[in-house]
Amino acid sequence: MNRIWRRWIRPRLAAPPGEPRRVTAARRAAIALGLILLVAEFAVALQYSGTVGAILIASTAGLAAFVYRGLQALATASVQAEDPDAHRHLVDPETRLPNRQQLIDTLARDIARAERYRHPVTLAVVRIAQYEDIRTAWGAGTARQAVEHVAETLVRITRASDFVARLDETRFAVILLQCTGAQAAAYTDRVTLAVSNRPVRSSAHLKVPLYVGVEVTALEYDAARFRGPLEFLSQAGGDLILQAVRPPRAQRSALAHDPRAMRQQLVRDYYPDGDVKDFAEAYREARSRSRHAG
Known part of the structure; x- marks a missing residue:
């Protein structure tokens, strides 16, 4: 029994950091009620059998779920009634989802x-x-x-x-x-x-x-x-900031002083698959595409 208490019941009764006291109290009350109803179900199962026992067990389980949800709703409503704006800064105003x-x-x-x-x-x-x-x-x-x-x-x-x-x-x-x-x-x-x-x-x-x-x-x-x-x-991809990869300062200055190298770099970016064409041929192809598109 002591092992069950330390391994299963005690961790579920512990209050997570940041949880309101009323919510913790409601959760503990719901767990206690569930344990009481579980014992009652075992007693019913030993005392009765057949359809009557199944109906009593199902009714007690439904009652436990109903009371648990009710206690949670009361605790949440009491917290919101004390401070209506407490959770407003935690909700996205456009989609009404948590932020x-x-x-x-x-x-x-x-x-x-x-x-x-x-x-x-x-x-x-x-x-x-x-x-x-x-x-x-x-x-x-x-x-x-x-x-x-x-x-x-x-x-x-x-x-x-x-x-x-x-x-x-x-x-x-x-x-x-x-x-x-x-x-x-x-x-x-x-x-x-x-x-x-x-x-x-x-x-x-x-x-x-x-x-x-x-x-x-x-x-x-x-x-x-x-x-x-x-x-x-x-x-996971929630806070990645993609920065543009820039060449070193020396390389940028070298390209700026060499127009032919700059043209080759532009053509290479225009054809990312590695098929580097002559600048004049690439220019004629681009003009032909825009003429047909127009």
């Missing part, structure tokens, strides 16, 4: 819980593809509706136990609990198909349907590899 700060707090708690119970946790980062092109071609309103379309799709296809948040203008993050990196591959495929299969409901009255694509990456947490939630979020 980056709430994601980091939740990720820290989920990582600590996963390390305690040795459960896998995976972080998926969803990025809207060609967002700037959509904004330039169709306007800021359509781009905002594309963001709402991706947010609604993520909420619709993600499990209730997982956590969906918005990182920035073009990226979302999903915490997948008890999910390995290999299992997250099916989720990434599902997100890609679900987003791209439905057109965006645009208010611009487009004559053709507008479809949005996403790029999804998933990374499983490894305590030996990452030092905390911030490094895990960064390696």
Whole structure:
């Protein structure tokens, strides 16, 4: 009994950092009620058999779930009543999803819980593809509706136990609990198909349907590899800052003083596959393409 208490019951009664006291008290009361009802179910199972016992067990289990949800709702409502603006800074105003700060707090708690119970946790980062092109071609309103379309799709296809948040203008993050990196591959495929299969409901009255694509990456947490939630979020693709690769100062000055070398560099950038053509031939081909396009 002492082993069961230390291994199963005591860790679940411990209060995670940052959790309100009322929520902790409600959770502990719900766990105590669940234990009492579990003992009652064993007593019913020993006393009765057949249909009557099954009905009593099912009714007590349903009552336990109902009371647990009610205690959670009362605790959350009391916290919000004391400070209505307490959680406003943790919600994205455009999509009504949790923002980056709430994601980091939740990720820290989920990582600590996963390390305690040795459960896998995976972080998926969803990025809207060609967002700037959509904004330039169709306007800021359509781009905002594309963001709402991706947010609604993520909420619709993600499990209730997982956590969906918005990182920035073009990226979302999903915490997948008890999910390995290999299992997250099916989720990434599902997100890609679900987003791209439905057109965006645009208010611009487009004559053709507008479809949005996403790029999804998933990374499983490894305590030996990452030092905390911030490094895990960064390696998963949530905080990577891409910097333009510039040549050294000496090389830039050398190219500036040699027009022929600069032309070759421009042609090489124009043909990234390595097929470097003469500058005059490349210029004629570009003029021919623009003439046919016009």
